[in-house]
Amino acid sequence: MLITLLRNPKVRGFIFQFLTVIGLVAFLWYIGINTVANIEQRGIQTGFGFLNGTAGFGIDQSPISYSEEDTHGRVFLVGLLNTLIIAFVGIVFSTIVGVIIGILRLSKNWLIAKLARGYIDFFRNIPLLLQILFWYNVVLRAMPSPKQSYNFYDMFFINNRGLYFPLPAYNITFYTILGSLVVALLATIVLNAWANKRKETKGEDFIVIPWAIGMFIIFPFIAYFLGGSHLDFSYPELRGFNFKGGKTLSPEFLALAFALTIYTATFIAEAVRSGIEAVSHGQKEAAASMGMSNYQSLKLVILPQAIRISIPPIINQYLNLIKNSSLATAVGYPEIVTVFAGTSLNQVGQAIEIISMTMLVYLVISLVVSAVLNWFNHKMKIKER
Amino acid sequence: MAIFQKVETRTAPSSTKGFSYWIKYNLFSTPLNAALTLLGIAILFWIIPPFIKWAYINADFQGSTREDCNSGGACWVFIRMKIDMFMYGFYPSVERWRVNTIYGLFFILMGSFKFLKSPWIKVILMHVYFIAGFILVRGDMFGLEYVPTDKWGGLMLTILVAAVGIVSAFPIGVILALGRQSNLPIIKSVSVTYIEFIRGVPLITILFMSSIILPLFFPEGVTFDKLLRALIGIAMFEAAYIAENIRGGLQSIPKGQYEAADAIGFSYWQKMFLIILPQALKVAIPNLVGVSIALFQDTTLVLIIGLFDLLAMVRLSAADSYWLGYETEGYVFVTFIFWIFCYSMSNFSQKLEKRFNTNLR
Numbered sequence: 001m002l003i004t005l006l007r008n009p010k011v012r013g014f015i016f017q018f019l020t021v022i023g024l025v026a027f028l029w030y031i032g033i034n035t036v037a038n039i040e041q042r043g044i045q046t047g048f049g050f051l052n053g054t055a056g057f058g059i060d061q062s063p064i065s066y067s068e069e070d071t072h073g074r075v076f077l078v079g080l081l082n083t084l085i086i087a088f089v090g091i092v093f094s095t096i097v098g099v100i101i102g103i104l105r106l107s108k109n110w111l112i113a114k115l116a117r118g119y120i121d122f123f124r125n126i127p128l129l130l131q132i133l134f135w136y137n138v139v140l141r142a143m144p145s146p147k148q149s150y151n152f153y154d155m156f157f158i159n160n161r162g163l164y165f166p167l168p169a170y171n172i173t174f175y176t177i178l179g180s181l182v183v184a185l186l187a188t189i190v191l192n193a194w195a196n197k198r199k200e201t202k203g204e205d206f207i208v209i210p211w212a213i214g215m216f217i218i219f220p221f222i223a224y225f226l227g228g229s230h231l232d233f234s235y236p237e238l239r240g241f242n243f244k245g246g247k248t249l250s251p252e253f254l255a256l257a258f259a260l261t262i263y264t265a266t267f268i269a270e271a272v273r274s275g276i277e278a279v280s281h282g283q284k285e286a287a288a289s290m291g292m293s294n295y296q297s298l299k300l301v302i303l304p305q306a307i308r309i310s311i312p313p314i315i316n317q318y319l320n321l322i323k324n325s326s327l328a329t330a331v332g333y334p335e336i337v338t339v340f341a342g343t344s345l346n347q348v349g350q351a352i353e354i355i356s357m358t359m360l361v362y363l364v365i366s367l368v369v370s371a372v373l374n375w376f377n378h379k380m381k382i383k384e385r
Numbered sequence: 386m387a388i389f390q391k392v393e394t395r396t397a398p399s400s401t402k403g404f405s406y407w408i409k410y411n412l413f414s415t416p417l418n419a420a421l422t423l424l425g426i427a428i429l430f431w432i433i434p435p436f437i438k439w440a441y442i443n444a445d446f447q448g449s450t451r452e453d454c455n456s457g458g459a460c461w462v463f464i465r466m467k468i469d470m471f472m473y474g475f476y477p478s479v480e481r482w483r484v485n486t487i488y489g490l491f492f493i494l495m496g497s498f499k500f501l502k503s504p505w506i507k508v509i510l511m512h513v514y515f516i517a518g519f520i521l522v523r524g525d526m527f528g529l530e531y532v533p534t535d536k537w538g539g540l541m542l543t544i545l546v547a548a549v550g551i552v553s554a555f556p557i558g559v560i561l562a563l564g565r566q567s568n569l570p571i572i573k574s575v576s577v578t579y580i581e582f583i584r585g586v587p588l589i590t591i592l593f594m595s596s597i598i599l600p601l602f603f604p605e606g607v608t609f610d611k612l613l614r615a616l617i618g619i620a621m622f623e624a625a626y627i628a629e630n631i632r633g634g635l636q637s638i639p640k641g642q643y644e645a646a647d648a649i650g651f652s653y654w655q656k657m658f659l660i661i662l663p664q665a666l667k668v669a670i671p672n673l674v675g676v677s678i679a680l681f682q683d684t685t686l687v688l689i690i691g692l693f694d695l696l697a698m699v700r701l702s703a704a705d706s707y708w709l710g711y712e713t714e715g716y717v718f719v720t721f722i723f724w725i726f727c728y729s730m731s732n733f734s735q736k737l738e739k740r741f742n743t744n745l746r
Contacts, residue, residue: 017571024575031602038601109418110411111425125727126720127682130696134720137703138713323587330689337589351597359586359594366585 035352050348051076057343059334061250072344079336080361086253086335087322090260094321095314097261098268105273116269124266129327131263136255136331143251146242157236157243163254164236167247176227180219188212252333256325264321268314275310276302308380315373322365336361440717451707463711464718467702471718474538474693480530484541487518515552534612538693540722542612546684546694550619551627551677557620558627563657565628566635576628583625588683592618596690615687619680626676634669635661674734678727685723695719 005011039046051073058068062078063085104116123131141160144150149159157164168174188208195206224231236246279302287297326337341358345351413419443458446465454460464471473481494514501507522545525531537545564576583591595618600609609617638661646656666673688697699719703712 013569017569020572020575034604035601038605041605107418107421108411108414109421109425112418112421115425115428121728121731122724125678125724125731127685127696127723129685129688130716130719130723133696133700134716137700138716142713326587326589327686329589337587337593341590341593345597351593352601355590355594355598359590362587362590363582363585 044349046350046353048353050350050353053348055344056347059339061253061334072340072348075344076336076340076357079334079338079340082333082339083322083325083335083361086256086260086325086328086333089257090264090321090325091318093257093261094264094268094317097265098314098317099272101265102269102272102276105269106276120266120269123262124270126263128259128263128324129330131259132255132327132331135258136251140251140255146238149238149243155235159243160251161242161248162251163249164243164246165249166233166235169232169234171230171232173224173227173229173231176223177220177231180223181216184212184215184219187215250333252328252331255331256328256333260321260324264317264324267317267320271310271313271317272306274313275306275308278309279305311376311380312373315369315376319366319369322369323362326362454711459714459717460711461714463702463708463714467708467715470539470702471695471698472539473541474698475536476532476538476541477530477536480524480532483521483524483529487521490514490518511552515549534610537612539698540695542687542692543681543684543694543696546612546616546619546687546692547677547681549616550623550680550684553616553620554623554627557624558631559662561624561628562631562635565632580625580628583622584629588619588622588686589689591622592686592690594618595621611690612692615690615692619683619687622683623676623680626679627673630669630672630676631665633672634665634667637668638664671734671738674730674737678730678734681726681730682723695722 006015052071054068055070055072055075056068059066059075059078061082063081064078066074066078101116101119104112105120107113107116140162143158143160146157146159146161149157149164151157155166188211191211192208195208198204198206234246236243236248283301283305284297287301292300325335328335329338329342332338336358341354345354348354412422439458441458443456444461445454445456445458446461447453448462449466450462451460453462469478469481473484476484491514494510497510498507501510520526521529522537522541523532523534561576561580564572565580567573567576592615596611596614599614599617603609642660642664643656646660651659684694685696687694688700693701696719699715700712702708703715
């Protein structure tokens with residue numbers, strides 16, 4: 001009776017899971033008791049009260065106002081924003097570089113295809129941390145001192161303190177131009193929708209791109225005059241030992257942005273290439289036999305299928321890039337791992353709370369990105385009849 | 386009514402073979418292509434001759450002091466003088482034969498695998514190799530002098546972390562992958578939670594966790610050494626990625642294989658270990674090599690928690706006040722080493738992919 005019961009897969013499954021749960025609970029219980037005892041013995045505080053405590057250290061780059069008197073909660077926010085900034089910059093540039101390299105990799109030009117392949121093979125086989133340290137220590141920190149900066153047209157300066165460039169003042173002209181760009185973007189979207197509809201109902205082609213480019217050039221031009229044609233720039237100038245005015249990008253930021261872009265671009269390039277190669281040759285031939293031009297077959301037949309294949313791995317690379325931005329801590333760019341899981345942790349000592357919060361940030365970002373990916377996969381799924 | 390018209394004879398096509406045709410077709414077929422080609426040549430000229438000039442023509446190879454570097458190019462003397470540090474860290478120089486023996490044994494092991502047929506003997510030999518290697522490096526047994534782990538460093542530590550990480554993460558990864566495919570709800574959700582959690586956070590946070598929080602989990606008196614803590618973190622991290630790749634292999638196995646195993650009355654473990662996993666692992670191997678490359682690159686992160694791997698050793702040597710200013714040479718050297726390792730592994734995985742691909746169809 002007992003043996004027949006034990007041979008029943010359902011009963012066995014139940015017993016097996018029951019044992020797993022007991023094992024897990026016992027393990028967590030053991031860890032919990034030890035942790036509580038250790039924390040008490042070492043006099044570590046618990047709870048999230050430290051978030052309201054004064055941080056007492058400075059952060060040299062912050063998108064929001066921050067001073068030494070601010071709290072650890074504020075430090076967390078500054079770190080999070082800096083993570084998002086570097087992730088955004090990295091994603092934009094690695095996509096641009098990656099797509100270009102991926103397409104060049106398939107070029108019929110022998111030399112260009114080989115160069116693109118060389119780029120991919122070279123940079124993807126070097127650890128990212130090594131690349132970050134290389135850009136930081138060998139290239140950017142070896143730049144001349146501010147007095148001997150490299151000077152480009154008296155507007156851009158590069159020295160060992162970073163890259164300096166002019167910044168427009170936030171006056172009415174600036175905002176009108178900004179507004180005009182938004183209008184141009186909206187107009188392009190509307191125009192594109194209209195063109196698609198016309199294509200579907202009447203079958204007539206309407207090429208949107210030249211119109212869009214035109215709008216993006218002409219609208220800001222008009223806005224410049226409408227807004228009082230008064231655009232002030234604040235130029236970086238050498239005062240004493242350092243530059244004042246304009247905007248500065250620190251060597252830490254630049255090193256991280258370069259390395260993340262160059263490294264991630266190799267993976268994006270491979271995703272783009274394999275996406276295009278995965279579209280079967282018959283598709284191209286079918287398009288050609290229907291009399292489509294090269295451009296038409298690329299736009300209407302190849303790319304829609306290639307994008308469906310390429311986008312999921314590319315989004316995965318975005319996720320990797322966001323996680324890899326945590327390597328900033330090696331050069332000291334003040335993102336969340338550097339300032340919160342680094343400096344704040346050293347001061348407060350509440351490792352469990354701080355590391356869990358940091359992990360949670362990355363988990364939430366990952367979940368959001370995966371949700372977007374799933375939505376995309378669902379939307380792009382081939383609707384078969 | 387169509388009238389026949391004689392078409393003018395076309396001139397013969399210019400040679401469609403030979404060097405000039407190849408250049409014309411591959412490099413200068415359109416104006417855009419020609420421009421790209423010229424740009425490519427310009428880039429090559431901009432990068433390669435200066436690099437060769439710096440790294441070889443103007444470089445200093447001979448000598449043993451800073452003063453020997455006076456030709457204005459790379460100072461490889463620095464690398465030569467520090468090479469022992471890069472390879473072995475602070476491992477005592479009289480004991481370095483032990484590390485070299487392990488490298489030698491590795492090649493003997495790989496060589497013997499070509500002749501051994503039974504997988505079980507291979508697995509046992511692997512384990513013997515790892516245990517013997519550990520005893521050799523650590524010492525404190527059979528009259529070998531004890532070398533504490535904080536003396537281990539350089540390339541030796543990099544290889545050790547990568548190898549131990551992969552080998553210890555592999556069984557956990559297999560179990561997690563099976564758990565994720567299981568139809569027992571609790572097992573499945575535990576595996577999914579673990580895998581998704583680990584894959585959602587950066588390795589550096591896991592290393593922080595294993596180096597700072599892990600000691601809190603165990604009673605007073607139980608101490609882990611720094612290297613062991615890093616290894617635990619890396620194995621935990623890598624197991625999730627290995628599990629995902631094995632799951633990919635498991636999913637590629639047709640359902641008929643499962644049903645056939647069930648039909649001849651195999652138990653779950655028999656079915657998995659005799660029928661499914663051997664096929665699934667074969668499919669997954671190219672991707673697993675990819676994971677190994679990523680892990681090999683990720684080993685550099687241990688420098689953030691204070692271990693001295695190859696990269697950390699180079700940073701340390703470049704900060705030596707006597708050799709100040711030669712960090713470029715150091716970084717170029719590590720880049721070269723890492724590149725050789727990763728590139729040969731990725732070539733290997735591409736070859737495996739081709740080899741296994743023919744079997745599948």
